[in-house]
Amino acid sequence: MALEITIERSAQLKQKPDENKLGFGQYYTDHMFILEYTEGKGWHSGRVVPYQNISLDPAAKVFHYGQTVFEGMKAYRTEDGIKLFRPKKNFERLNKSNARLSIPHLDEELAYEGLIKLLDVDREWVPSAEGTSLYIRPFIIATEPALGVNPSLNYLFMIIMSPVGAYYAEGVNPVKIHVESHFVRAVAGGVGEAKTAGNYAAGLNAQEEAKDRGYSQVLWLDGVHRKYIEEVGSMNVFFKINGVVVTPQLNGSILNGITRNSVITLLKHWDVPVEERRISIDELIEAHRNGQLEEAFGTGTAAVISPIGELSYNDEKYVINEGKTGELSSKIYDTITGIQKGTVEDPFGWLVSLD
Numbered sequence: 001m002a003l004e005i006t007i008e009r010s011a012q013l014k015q016k017p018d019e020n021k022l023g024f025g026q027y028y029t030d031h032m033f034i035l036e037y038t039e040g041k042g043w044h045s046g047r048v049v050p051y052q053n054i055s056l057d058p059a060a061k062v063f064h065y066g067q068t069v070f071e072g073m074k075a076y077r078t079e080d081g082i083k084l085f086r087p088k089k090n091f092e093r094l095n096k097s098n099a100r101l102s103i104p105h106l107d108e109e110l111a112y113e114g115l116i117k118l119l120d121v122d123r124e125w126v127p128s129a130e131g132t133s134l135y136i137r138p139f140i141i142a143t144e145p146a147l148g149v150n151p152s153l154n155y156l157f158m159i160i161m162s163p164v165g166a167y168y169a170e171g172v173n174p175v176k177i178h179v180e181s182h183f184v185r186a187v188a189g190g191v192g193e194a195k196t197a198g199n200y201a202a203g204l205n206a207q208e209e210a211k212d213r214g215y216s217q218v219l220w221l222d223g224v225h226r227k228y229i230e231e232v233g234s235m236n237v238f239f240k241i242n243g244v245v246v247t248p249q250l251n252g253s254i255l256n257g258i259t260r261n262s263v264i265t266l267l268k269h270w271d272v273p274v275e276e277r278r279i280s281i282d283e284l285i286e287a288h289r290n291g292q293l294e295e296a297f298g299t300g301t302a303a304v305i306s307p308i309g310e311l312s313y314n315d316e317k318y319v320i321n322e323g324k325t326g327e328l329s330s331k332i333y334d335t336i337t338g339i340q341k342g343t344v345e346d347p348f349g350w351l352v353s354l355d
């Protein structure tokens with residue numbers, strides 16, 4: 001069945017914001033993409049429409065039982081046109097999240113086609129100032145108005161887009177992270193592996209407590225032993241210990257980050273030893289005591305690399321690399337952002353052209 005995507009252009013275009021004051025997720029482009037799912041009919045009525053409010057029945061299942069998933073990706077303006085970074089990976093992951101949340105499988109080609117059409121209509125919104133990009137937020141919500149606890153019969157898939165500023169306005173700066181020993185984000189067998197709203201709602205209180213104490217994010221430990229390292233806020237985490245880069249293995253409760261995968265691929269390409277395995281907070285502290293904890297950083301689409309300059313755990317502080325960005329962290333950051341800007345060779349074919 002060939003599904004056609006229609007385009008309805010906005011009659012009145014918005015004024016674009018100052019590219020030097022974008023922040024994150026403050027402004028939205030002129031259009032959005034919508035695709036509907038109806039039980040028995042499948043996904044249908046794909047369309048690019050003016051950005052607008054949507055109307056939902058208050059009984060829509062998403063409001064009550066959290067049946068929803070999302071993705072996060074970016075479009076970059078380069079010398080050579082508009083580019084996306086490994087976009088198919090996001091739609092693949094969206095379907096993995098769907099499977100976990102009992103949301104029907106989405107035709108990845110159709111979703112991608114919708115994104116390309118939306119980007120084409122709103123191409124003027126991809127900013128060009130240094131470090132800026134167009135953040136893309138695909139998401140699905142359960143819309144059936146019924147309070148019975150079972151999977152919704154209807155859904156909306158939408159894509160909204162927001163021009164975002166340079167993550168590091170004054171160069172890459174290490175952050176201070178609080179190791180959370182009371183709350184947990186997810187457990188094996190739960191939904192930690194899915195990009196679904198509940199994981200983020202569940203993490204807000206610990207994040208706020210950490211902020212009150214002067215830390216920018218939380219480092220989560222596993223939900224069973226409160227011992228093994230999981231991830232940082234909405235980033236995966238890496239440690240360089242005595243020349244070896246270690247990151248927690250995908251265990252079902254951490255998110256399978258695309259940046260994480262790109263970093264591992266790069267390290268292997270450079271012949272830097274990298275291990276995906278269980279790593280405990282005790283091992284990390286022991287490495288710090290022995291002077292072997294050389295670098296630590298988080299990875300995610302928003303910041304790409306976020307160096308960690310200090311960890312706090314059980315009232316002790318552990319400063320890493322004198323609170324400065326490590327050499328390897330810098331090299332990874334420069335390489336990935338360079339590939340995204342088209343200024344560094346892309347041996348893996350990660351960049352996809354819009355045109």
Ligand SMILES: *Cc1c(COP(=O)(O)O)cnc(C)c1O
Pocket residue numbers: 072195231233234235236255256257258259260299300301302
């Ligand atoms: C999105 C996300 C990440 C990073 O994934 P990327 O694909 O690299 O952006 C890591 N952890 C969590 C919890 C996330 O939601």
